[in-house]
Structures are given as C-alpha cells and as structure tokens.
Amino acid sequence: MSLTLLNVIIAVVIAIAFAALNAAYLVWAERRGAARIQRRPGPNINGPFGLLQPPLDGIKLMAKQLIIPGGVDKILFIAAPVLAMFPAIMSFVTIPFSDTIVAQNMDVGVLMIFAFASMGGMSLLFAGWSSRNKYAMMSSIRAVSQAVAYEIPMLITTITVVMIAGSMNLTEIVQQQSASILHWNIFPLLGNSHNLLMPFSFLIFFICTLAETNRAPFDLGEAESELVAGFHTEYGSMGFGLFFMGEYANIVIGSCMTTILFLGGWSCPFGLFPGVWWFLLKLYLLIATFIWIRWTFPRTTIYGLLNLSWKILIPLSLFNLLFTAGLIKVF
Amino acid sequence: MSSPIQLQPDETFVLNVGPQHPATHGVLRVKMEMHGEYIVNSETVIGYIHRMHEKMGENKTYPQFLMNLSRMDYLGALGYSHGHVLVVEKASGIEVPKRAEYIRAIMVELNRISSHLFWFGAFVMDLGGFSPLMYALQDREHILDMLEAVTGSRLTYCYFRFGGLYNDIDDDFIDAARRFIPRMRKSLIKYEKLVTGNIIFRKRLEGNAFLSKETCRKYGASSAVARGSGINFDVRKNEPYSVYPEFDFDVPVYHECDSLARYMVRMDEIEQSLRIIEQGLDKLPDGPIMPAKKPKLIKPPAGDYYQAVETARGSFGVRLVSDGTKTPYRLKLRSPTFSNMHLFDETCRGMMIMDALAFMGSLDLVIPEIDR
Amino acid sequence: MIIEKTKLAFQNMFPTPESELSVSEEVTEEAEKTETDKKAKPEKTPRLDGVIECDYAVHGYHLDVQVDAEQLLVAVNVVDQEEFFIESITGVDWIKEGQIEIVYDFSRYDFDTCRVVIRTRVDRKNPVVPTITGIYAGANWHERETHDFFGIKFDGHPHLIPLLLPEDADFHPLLKDFKA
Numbered sequence: 001m002s003l004t005l006l007n008v009i010i011a012v013v014i015a016i017a018f019a020a021l022n023a024a025y026l027v028w029a030e031r032r033g034a035a036r037i038q039r040r041p042g043p044n045i046n047g048p049f050g051l052l053q054p055p056l057d058g059i060k061l062m063a064k065q066l067i068i069p070g071g072v073d074k075i076l077f078i079a080a081p082v083l084a085m086f087p088a089i090m091s092f093v094t095i096p097f098s099d100t101i102v103a104q105n106m107d108v109g110v111l112m113i114f115a116f117a118s119m120g121g122m123s124l125l126f127a128g129w130s131s132r133n134k135y136a137m138m139s140s141i142r143a144v145s146q147a148v149a150y151e152i153p154m155l156i157t158t159i160t161v162v163m164i165a166g167s168m169n170l171t172e173i174v175q176q177q178s179a180s181i182l183h184w185n186i187f188p189l190l191g192n193s194h195n196l197l198m199p200f201s202f203l204i205f206f207i208c209t210l211a212e213t214n215r216a217p218f219d220l221g222e223a224e225s226e227l228v229a230g231f232h233t234e235y236g237s238m239g240f241g242l243f244f245m246g247e248y249a250n251i252v253i254g255s256c257m258t259t260i261l262f263l264g265g266w267s268c269p270f271g272l273f274p275g276v277w278w279f280l281l282k283l284y285l286l287i288a289t290f291i292w293i294r295w296t297f298p299r300t301t302i303y304g305l306l307n308l309s310w311k312i313l314i315p316l317s318l319f320n321l322l323f324t325a326g327l328i329k330v331f
Numbered sequence: 332m333s334s335p336i337q338l339q340p341d342e343t344f345v346l347n348v349g350p351q352h353p354a355t356h357g358v359l360r361v362k363m364e365m366h367g368e369y370i371v372n373s374e375t376v377i378g379y380i381h382r383m384h385e386k387m388g389e390n391k392t393y394p395q396f397l398m399n400l401s402r403m404d405y406l407g408a409l410g411y412s413h414g415h416v417l418v419v420e421k422a423s424g425i426e427v428p429k430r431a432e433y434i435r436a437i438m439v440e441l442n443r444i445s446s447h448l449f450w451f452g453a454f455v456m457d458l459g460g461f462s463p464l465m466y467a468l469q470d471r472e473h474i475l476d477m478l479e480a481v482t483g484s485r486l487t488y489c490y491f492r493f494g495g496l497y498n499d500i501d502d503d504f505i506d507a508a509r510r511f512i513p514r515m516r517k518s519l520i521k522y523e524k525l526v527t528g529n530i531i532f533r534k535r536l537e538g539n540a541f542l543s544k545e546t547c548r549k550y551g552a553s554s555a556v557a558r559g560s561g562i563n564f565d566v567r568k569n570e571p572y573s574v575y576p577e578f579d580f581d582v583p584v585y586h587e588c589d590s591l592a593r594y595m596v597r598m599d600e601i602e603q604s605l606r607i608i609e610q611g612l613d614k615l616p617d618g619p620i621m622p623a624k625k626p627k628l629i630k631p632p633a634g635d636y637y638q639a640v641e642t643a644r645g646s647f648g649v650r651l652v653s654d655g656t657k658t659p660y661r662l663k664l665r666s667p668t669f670s671n672m673h674l675f676d677e678t679c680r681g682m683m684i685m686d687a688l689a690f691m692g693s694l695d696l697v698i699p700e701i702d703r
Numbered sequence: 704m705i706i707e708k709t710k711l712a713f714q715n716m717f718p719t720p721e722s723e724l725s726v727s728e729e730v731t732e733e734a735e736k737t738e739t740d741k742k743a744k745p746e747k748t749p750r751l752d753g754v755i756e757c758d759y760a761v762h763g764y765h766l767d768v769q770v771d772a773e774q775l776l777v778a779v780n781v782v783d784q785e786e787f788f789i790e791s792i793t794g795v796d797w798i799k800e801g802q803i804e805i806v807y808d809f810s811r812y813d814f815d816t817c818r819v820v821i822r823t824r825v826d827r828k829n830p831v832v833p834t835i836t837g838i839y840a841g842a843n844w845h846e847r848e849t850h851d852f853f854g855i856k857f858d859g860h861p862h863l864i865p866l867l868l869p870e871d872a873d874f875h876p877l878l879k880d881f882k883a
Binding site for chain 3: 670703
C-alpha cells in the first residue's frame with residue numbers, strides 16, 4: 001500500500017516536471033519556430049540558441065507582483081490559473097510513453113484523460129467570469145461554447161478507436177498497433193482497424209485537438225486583435241504564466257493522445273527498436289505541426305468555428321461511428 | 332450578418348474599444364453598444380491626437396508648414412506633401428521643372444507601396460495571421476532605405492519644396508529602384524499564394540461589411556473603400572495633376588463591395604504603382620530640380636485655391652485661402668480617412684465584433700491623419 | 704456636360720437679376736484674377752449671391768456658388784440630385800467684415816469632372832446655419848469639426864458635441880481672435 005502511494009507521488013512529481021519542462025521549452029520552440037517562419041532570428045541571446053530564455057522568463061514572471069484587480073471574485077480568480085495547469089498534469093499520470101514508462105496504467109485511461117481535459121474549459125470560464133472585464137467575459141463565453149462544440153466530435157471519434165481496439169487502456173491500444181506502420185490506426189483496413197474512414201477520424205481528431213487547446217486558427221478565446229488578451233486580460237505575473245504553461249501542457253496532452261490513438265504510440269514504423277524515443281519523435285512532430293499551423297493561418301470567426309463543429313464535424317463523426325460499428329459487426 | 336434578435340434596452344452593454352486596443356492601430360476609441368457579440372450601435376470617438384495643424388498653417392509661413400504635412404499621415408507622408416506644394420505652386424504660379432515632377436511621382440508611388448505594404452501586414456494581423464506582417468515589413472524596408480538615401484528621413488519626409496525638390500536622385504537610387512521592382516513583383520505573387528488564396532482569409536472577408544455606392548457617395552469615401560464598391564474614382568485619373576497623365580496605369584475597381592474587394596484593390600494598386608515607377612524611371616528627363624526663377628518669399632495672390640491629390644489613403648484635398656501675405660489666411664486639410672472612418676458607425680450595426688474589426692482594418696486607418 | 708447642367712440648376716435658384724450677374728461674370732472670364740482680388744478688399748465690393756464659373760486651372764474647382772443660409776439646403780439638394788459626393792465642410796473667419804464663411808466642397812466620382820464649392824456667410828456674432836446631415840449623412844463629422852473650430856451652430860444637427868477638441872472645450876481655435 002505504502003509502496004503504491006510512493007509510486008504515485010514519484011509519478012506525479014515526474015509528471016509535473018515533464019509537463020513544466022515541456023511547457024517552458026515549447027514556448028522557446030514556438031518562438032524560435034515563429035521566428036523561422038517569419039524570417040527573423042527569434043530569442044538567441046540568452047544562452048546557446050537562446051535556451052536560457054524560458055527559465056529567465058519564468059523568473060521574471062515569478063518576480064512580478066500578482067495583481068488582483070478590485071471587484072473580482074477572488075477565489076475563482078486565483079483558482080482559474082491553477083485549474084488551467086492541474087488537469088493537464090493529472091493527465092500525464094496515465095499516458096504511456098513506452099510499454100514500461102507509464103506512471104499508472106489504468107483500464108479507463110481514455111476516459112480519465114477526457115474527464116480531465118474537459119476541466120480546461122472550466123478554468124477559462126472561471127477566469128473570464130471572475131475577472132470582471134467585458135473582454136474577458138466575452139472571451140470565456142466563446143471559449144466555453146467552443147469547448148462544448150469540439151468535445152463532442154472528439155469523443156465520438158475516440159469511441160470509434162475504442163471500439164476497434166476493444167479497450168480503453170492506452171497501453172493496450174498501442175500494443176495492438178505495434179506490429180508495423182501498416183497496423184497504425186490511421187491507416188485503414190490493415191491490422192486491427194476495420195475502418196476505411198480512419199484517416200478522416202484522424203483529421204477530425206486533430207482539428208478538434210487544435211480547437212480544444214485554443215490554438216490558431218481557433219484561438220478565439222484569446223483573439224488579441226478583438227478581445228485584447230481574452231480571458232487572461234487581467235492576469236499578470238505567474239497567473240498569466242500558469243495559463244501560458246497550461247496551454248502548452250494541453251498541447252502536449254493532445255499530441256500524446258493523437259500519437260497513442262492513431263500513430264502507434266511508441267511502436268516503430270518498421271518494427272525496429274520500439275521505445276520511448278519513437279513516441280517522443282511523433283509527439284514533437286505533431287507539436288511542430290501545431291506551431292506551423294499557428295503561424296500560417298489567420299483566425300476563423302466564432303460562427304465559422306461553431307458551424308464547422310455542429311454542421312460538419314459532428315455529423316461526419318457520427319456517420320464515422322455508425323460505419324465503424326457496421327464494419328466491426330460484419331467482419 | 333445582421334442580428335435577428337429583438338432587443339430589450341437592458342439586454343445590451345457598452346464595450347469600449349480603445350483608446351488603447353490592438354485593433355484600432357492608434358488612439359481611436361469606438362463606443363460599441365453590444366448585444367452579446369453583436370453590435371447594436373456604435374459611436375466612434377476621435378480626436379485623441381488632434382494637433383490643430385490647420386491653426387499651425389495659419390501661423391507659419393508657407394515653407395515652415397512643409398514639415399507639418401508629413402506628420403499627418405506617417406505611413407504615406409509624401410502624398411500629403413505633394414498636395415500641399417501643388418496648391419501653393421498653383422496659387423503663386425510657380426513653374427515646376429519636368430524632372431522634379433517625375434521624381435515627385437516616383438517618390439509618391441514608392442511611398443504608396445510602402446504604405447499599402449504596412450496596411451497589408453497590419454490587416455492580416457487584425458485577422459489573426461501574424462507572419463505576413465513580417466514579410467511585408469521586409470519589403471517595406473527596401474523602400475524606406477531608398478527613400479532615406481534621397482530624402483534623408485525614413486518616415487516623416489520633408490522632401491518637396493515649392494517649385495521642386497530638396498535633393499536630386501542619383502544613380503544609386505535608380506539602380507535600387509530598378510532592382511526593387513522585380514523583387515516586389517515576386518513578393519506580390521508570394522502574398523497572393525500565402526494570404527489571398529487562404530480559405531479562412533477569404534471566408535472571413537467575402538461578404539463582410541457591404542458598402543453600397545450610395546453610402547460611399549453620402550460619406551465622401553475615396554481610395555480603396557470607394558473602388559472596392561465599384562466606383563471608378565482615382566484623383567490621378569479623374570482630375571489629372573502633376574505628370575500623371577503621362578503614365579500608363581490602370582485603376583483597379585472591384586464591384587463586390589465587401590472587405591475582400593477593398594483588399595484586392597489595394598494589392599492591385601501596388602502593381603499599378605510599380606508600373607508608374609517603372610515608366611517614370613524610363614522617361615526621367617534631365618534638367619534642374621528647382622525652377623530657375625522662383626520668388627524669394629512665397630506670397631500667393633489673394634484668392635481661394637483647392638487641390639486634390641490621390642494619397643495612399645484616398646482623395647486628400649488642400650483648400651488654401653490666401654490674403655496675399657506670407658502666411659495663409661486659412662488652410663483646410665481634407666483628410667480622406669476622416670470620411671472613410673465616418674462610414675464605420677453606420678455600417679457596423681448588426682455585425683459581430685470580429686467582423687466589424689475586420690471591416691475597420693479594411694478601411695486602412697491612420698489615426699493622426701483623421702485627427703490632424 | 705455636368706458643369707452646365709449644374710450651373711443651370713443653380714441659376715434657377717436665384718432671381719433673374721443675379722443670374723444676369725453671373726452671366727456677365729462669365730463673359731469677363733479673362734478678368735478672373737482681378738475678380739478674385741475682391742476678397743482682399745471685400746468691404747468695397749461684397750460678393751452677391753450667385754453662381755460663378757471659375758477657371759479650374761487656377762482655383763481647382765469649376766463652380767463657385769454663394770447662397771444665403773436659408774437657401775443652403777436647396778443648393779445642397781441640387782448637388783445631391785446630380786450625384787455629387789461630399790468632400791468637406793469648413794469655415795473661414797472673415798473677422799474684418801464680422802462674418803464667417805462656411806464652405807462646402809462637392810465633387811463627382813465619374814469622369815465628368817466638376818467640383819462645386821457652395822459658400823454661405825453668416826454673422827460672426829451668431830453663426831447659425833441649417834445642418835445638411837439630412838441630405839448627406841457624411842456631413843455629420845464635418846459639421847461637428849466646423850463647430851469645434853469656428854463655433855458655428857448647425858441647426859438641427861443630431862449630435863453637435865466636440866469631435867476633435869476635448870469634450871469640455873468651450874473655445875474655437877480657428878477664429879482669428881482666438882488666443883491660446
């Protein structure tokens with residue numbers, strides 16, 4: 001009993017460290033990537049390649065005064081940034097980086113991650129509501145309607161994968177895809193995926209991840225040319241820092257889930273040397289795609305965003321679900 | 332998008348966009364009465380950087396006022412100086428040498444391109460795309476370098492003089508300008524691929540903020556705002572001044588009346604300006620850049636004079652009322668954005684805030700130019 | 704040609720003797736320069752209401768119309784009917800004559816170029832003219848600006864508060880007797 005508890009504590013500490021480190025250095029990667037796309041150097045002064053930039057930014061943020069504006073709902077105002085970071089970190093506990101590196105392998109891993117992921121919307125709602133700022137309020141309303149709209153197609157698409165795998169255990173889902181690249185869930189009809197529409201599932205899932213993590217072109221919550229800074233307009237210091245890190249931690253979770261559900265987790269494309277490095281490679285390639293998309297596309301509109309979800313993605317994913325169910329039944 | 336909702340008076344709230352807001356590109360304030368994301372009513376509040384240039388014009392002599400013009404519109408400053416020197420030359424009957432007129436036209440067109448480039452970047456940034464701004468600024472940098480070498484400044488030029496110019500252009504400038512033209516054309520193709528063809532970009536702008544011809548007329552809109560609504564109006568063509576009749580160029584006109592049409596007009600104008608520069612460099616005559624005989628003291632005869640020019644932002648007019656002394660009796664500066672911005676309140680009613688701000692971006696605002 | 708058409712429409716506004724006057728001035732177009740000189744010594748020959756066709760190359764506009772404040776709306780209606788767009792509204796303070804002149808500029812979008820200037824003079828002590836916002840919605844800001852600078856009251860203006868000046872401004876900087 002005590003050993004399990006110790007394991008969990010160690011796992012949580014490692015998860016926090018991993019999440020924080022990733023979040024910090026993804027900011028660096030994002031800034032360097034953006035600079036590269038925009039033909040400018042980016043942060044390159046502090047340390048080699050500007051690698052000391054994230055810790056220095058962190059120190060700067062922590063050294064700043066935490067301003068709580070008058071008239072805000074104090075409890076929610078303080079809770080919101082914590083709530084932005086906490087679910088992301090908790091989700092790391094059950095993510096398998098390889099067949100051995102997993103903090104707590106759960107049979108309902110998928111369910112748990114989505115349960116925590118849906119708390120992200122709460123943090124935006126709290127932040128916007130408690131800030132007593134019209135821009136923040138509008139932003140949080142947008143963010144919540146966006147979170148609701150995109151969770152539905154995301155979950156429906158995940159159900160197709162779960163149906164194919166017959167399990168909600170993330171490790172098991174990966175192990176079923178591990179034979180070769182052709183067995184990955186993204187590719188149809190081979191291995192264990194019965195579904196011709198699996199590439200579309202992947203696409204829907206990826207778009208939903210973009211929207212769920214409030215990334216461009218779906219960053220309507222932040223939308224700084226319209227809503228100044230959206231829900232974190234009133235946040236300074238580490239409150240802002242936590243939102244920022246939370247966003248990147250969520251991106252990591254989203255990319256981890258995409259890797260596990262569709263891209264074969266830690267398995268090697270050619271069946272050689274499976275291991276954590278393959279997982280990380282796929283993970284960071286996906287994140288690079290996120291960054292690439294962000295600095296290429298302009299922002300959509302809120303009605304364009306909701307139309308995309310309710311009128312296109314949800315019907316498509318429902319059809320996908322029925323089709324998959326039919327295929328599983330027939331074959 | 333128009334709001335289908337019937338509103339109760341207590342269902343709305345007032346949103347203050349500005350005076351400090353990322354979308355207003357300066358110190359502009361728009362009081363928007365909102366119903367959720369829909370704008371019920373809006374009132375634009377301007378004048379935060381009003382400097383009373385017109386009073387300064389009455390108190391300064393004609394040459395002293397030259398530098399004020401470039402402080403009006405910091406992005407397309409030369410066009411405004413052009414209007415001012417033209418009206419004073421017309422009033423006092425100063426002959427401008429041909430070479431000076433050609434160089435003026437080349438410079439104004441270069442400045443117009445740089446202004447349109449900056450607008451292009453800022454407009455896409457309003458829509459949430461950051462990268463095009465950096466690309467546009469890099470192209471603009473070439474123009475600023477060229478202009479700096481000749482005029483001595485990068486932003487607030489004081490280059491035109493009554494009767495001519497302050498400085499002649501040299502071979503370096505001509506070489507640089509010739510190199511610039513193909514490079515800019517290449518960039519235009521890149522922008523076309525990167526931005527104009529982007530599906531999100533087009534979806535946001537198509538049908539955004541319909542401006543009828545009648546609205547444009549009632550408000551006196553000019554520049555791309557009018558030309559995007561199917562009005563073939565360009566002062567360079569309608570009331571030719573300077574050496575513009577000698578150039579072969581087109582006025583891009585789009586009939587869609589939406590923000591995309593306004594965008595397309597400006598992007599096409601860059602190409603037309605390039606054509607003017609190309610022809611100007613080819614035809615550039617030799618000769619002096621200042622007239623041989625020019626009155627020592629500029630004292631236009633008493634009377635009322637008006638001159639309109641096409642600047643990067645539209646039809647800019649200078650009304651000079653002279654009483655025969657060395658300072659103007661009255662100097663009215665008609666700024667195009669003043670009229671273009673005035674459209675905003677009426678047009679944005681019933682739009683969502685994000686569409687309204689995209690529309691605001693498409694108007695190409697430079698706030699010091701509205702406020703004067 | 705739109706110039707003749709508009710001019711005729713304007714001339715119909717004025718009773719016969721004045722339209723005769725404008726015709727006579729058209730004849731003496733060579734004396735255009737001396738005609739404008741009357742601004743310098745206006746106390747001797749104050750200009751009468753009427754239409755003058757001006758030399759575009761010198762002045763930059765084609766038709767110069769002077770009307771009474773009461774006739775302003777009629778004159779603006781004429782240009783509105785001919786589809787002119789509003790360019791600007793401004794004022795000139797003729798302090799020696801104790802008058803303020805309000806100047807309306809109109810122009811056209813098509814290639815039938817014609818610039819029309821409509822002016823009206825009002826008493827400097829009590830400058831009131833009717834608003835033209837009912838005809839040209841875009842006149843709203845121009846009139847507010849002119850109100851800011853000259854203190855001219857635009858009768859019937861829906862929202863005559865300072866536009867460019869601070870909201871509590873009670874001074875009018877472009878008046879010639881304004882001291883900062």
